[in-house]
Amino acid sequence: xxxVVIGAGPAGEASAKAASRKKASVxxxxxxxxxxxxxxxxxxxxxxxxxxGKKIRDLKSLSTAVPDRKFLWTEMRKRKDQVISILRAxxxxxxxxxGAKIMKGRAKFASAKTLTVSTQEGDKTISxxxxxxxxxxxxxxxxxxxxxxxxxxxxxxxxxxxxxPDSIVIVGGGAVGCEFACLFxxxxxx
Numbered sequence: 001x002x003x004v005v006i007g008a009g010p011a012g013e014a015s016a017k018a019a020s021r022k023k024a025s026v027x028x029x030x031x032x033x034x035x036x037x038x039x040x041x042x043x044x045x046x047x048x049x050x051x052x053g054k055k056i057r058d059l060k061s062l063s064t065a066v067p068d069r070k071f072l073w074t075e076m077r078k079r080k081d082q083v084i085s086i087l088r089a090x091x092x093x094x095x096x097x098x099g100a101k102i103m104k105g106r107a108k109f110a111s112a113k114t115l116t117v118s119t120q121e122g123d124k125t126i127s128x129x130x131x132x133x134x135x136x137x138x139x140x141x142x143x144x145x146x147x148x149x150x151x152x153x154x155x156x157x158x159x160x161x162x163x164x165p166d167s168i169v170i171v172g173g174g175a176v177g178c179e180f181a182c183l184f185x186x187x188x189x190x
Contacts, residue, residue, distance in 0.1 A: 004029060004115060004128040005100070006107045009036020012134035013091060016100040019132075026100035027126060029107040029117055034091045036136050040084060041156040046179045048080045049159075053186035069187045073164050080159065145171065155180070164189060 001024045005016045008030035019026045033040045052072070059066050066072075095102055103126075105119035115126045139154035153161065155176050167190035170177045 007134035
């Protein structure tokens with residue numbers, strides 16, 4: 001049996017491994033990065049950066065000089081990228097060792113049993129018996145914020161900020177919003 005899994009986040013990875021254990025021929029299609037939102041833009045990057053926030057707070061409590069925030073932010077982002085890179089490689093290796101093949105590209109159903117995958121090398125057609133859609137999630141911008149999407153940082157793009165602002169407004173008081181509020185406060189941002 002040929003199975004395609006669209007998305008290589010936690011659900012896609014688990015599905016691919018389970019199908020491989022049942023001796024299916026499995027192809028995992030991922031348009032960006034293996035590991036999904038949690039590994040690449042959510043839990044792992046935020047927790048890596050938050051670990052620095054705690055260290056900064058500890059230094060402040062000792063009245064020790066804290067390095068310049070621009071330097072800190074640059075170094076924190078480097079470490080975050082290292083952690084993500086290591087874990088992403090581990091996920092890729094784990095999926096491959098299960099017997100599944102990983103294909104980088106954007107999948108689009110061409111029929112009930114075929115996909116067209118747009119890759120850097122061009123479009124490829126894949127036939128399958130069963131498809132598993134594990135496409136993950138993306139940040140949303142409810143009205144009226146949707147009209148200003150290009151000017152607003154979402155939880156995916158905030159990690160790419162090269163220069164820290166003097167002040168920031170965080171919309172949303174859930175786990176992600178609170179984590180960013182704590183982190184930026186430790187860096188001295190209003």
